[in-house]
Amino acid sequence: KNEVEQSPQNLTAQEGEFITINCSYSVGISALHWLQQHPGGGIVSLFMLSSGKKKHGRLIATINIQEKHSSLHITASHPRDSAVYICAVRSGLDSGAGSYQLTFGKGTKLSVIP
Amino acid sequence: GAGVSQSPSNKVTEKGKDVELRCDPISGHTALYWYRQSLGQGLEFLIYFQGNSAPDKSGLPSDRFSAERTGGSVSTLTIQRTQQEDSAVYLCASSYRTGSYEQYFGPGTRLTVT
Numbered sequence: 001k002n003e004v005e006q007s008p009q010n011l012t013a014q015e016g017e018f019i020t021i022n023c024s025y026s027v028g029i030s031a032l033h034w035l036q037q038h039p040g041g042g043i044v045s046l047f048m049l050s051s052g053k054k055k056h057g058r059l060i061a062t063i064n065i066q067e068k069h070s071s072l073h074i075t076a077s078h079p080r081d082s083a084v085y086i087c088a089v090r091s092g093l094d095s096g097a098g099s100y101q102l103t104f105g106k107g108t109k110l111s112v113i114p
Numbered sequence: 115g116a117g118v119s120q121s122p123s124n125k126v127t128e129k130g131k132d133v134e135l136r137c138d139p140i141s142g143h144t145a146l147y148w149y150r151q152s153l154g155q156g157l158e159f160l161i162y163f164q165g166n167s168a169p170d171k172s173g174l175p176s177d178r179f180s181a182e183r184t185g186g187s188v189s190t191l192t193i194q195r196t197q198q199e200d201s202a203v204y205l206c207a208s209s210y211r212t213g214s215y216e217q218y219f220g221p222g223t224r225l226t227v228t
Contacts, residue, residue: 033216033217035219040221041203041221041222041224042219042221042222043205043207043219043222044219045216045217045218045219048216086156086157088157100145100147100162100164100170101159101162101170101172101173102147102149102157102159102217103159104156104157104158105156106155106156107156
């Protein structure tokens with residue numbers, strides 16, 4: 001079973017700071033997801049990536065398959081970015097059994113202070 | 115179009131009672147997933163449906179849990195003889211297909227067993 005570790009568990013930042021959240025996993029994967037969960041509980045998918053880098057607005061996600069590591073960066077952070085950020089991995093090949101199951105990290109709680 | 119919807123949003127039940135949780139996936143999405151998020155814990159996979167194929171029930175924690183998906187659309191998660199440890203937020207997600215397709219999450223049902 002894949003073990004997914006996120007760091008830090010909690011992060012407090014001043015508005016405008018550059019933020020990095022890290023995710024490491026133990027077994028090779030077919031895809032990695034970054035999810036955002038706001039205090040109300042709703043979950044939004046931010047990125048799904050299997051290699052390289054993706055950018056959406058102020059958010060950037062990178063993945064290094066060889067090192068089994070991904071990072072989520074937030075530039076020019078804002079209080080509305082305050083949320084729990086969750087890393088999830090999908091193991092195996094797209095056509096393989098169990099490949100659709102996601103294994104989740106415990107999340108990183110981000111608080112951005114004005 | 116409408117996103118994934120779940121009902122009820124909150125459910126309080128007495129220990130030993132049965133509960134049914136409902137999920138309406140995004141129209142046209144053939145894959146449907148149930149997850150559970152217990153207090154202080156990460157998300158965990160429960161069950162997965164893909165089209166008319168047999169569901170993957172490997173994540174269900176006990177035989178008190180069951181789920182069905184009628185007509186390839188709406189899904190119901192049933193918990194029989196609820197226990198206090200069943201208290202959690204139950205999340206449903208759907209995707210166009212399995213594999214490299216983004217999952218869209220519903221708002222969740224918060225279940226409290228007293």
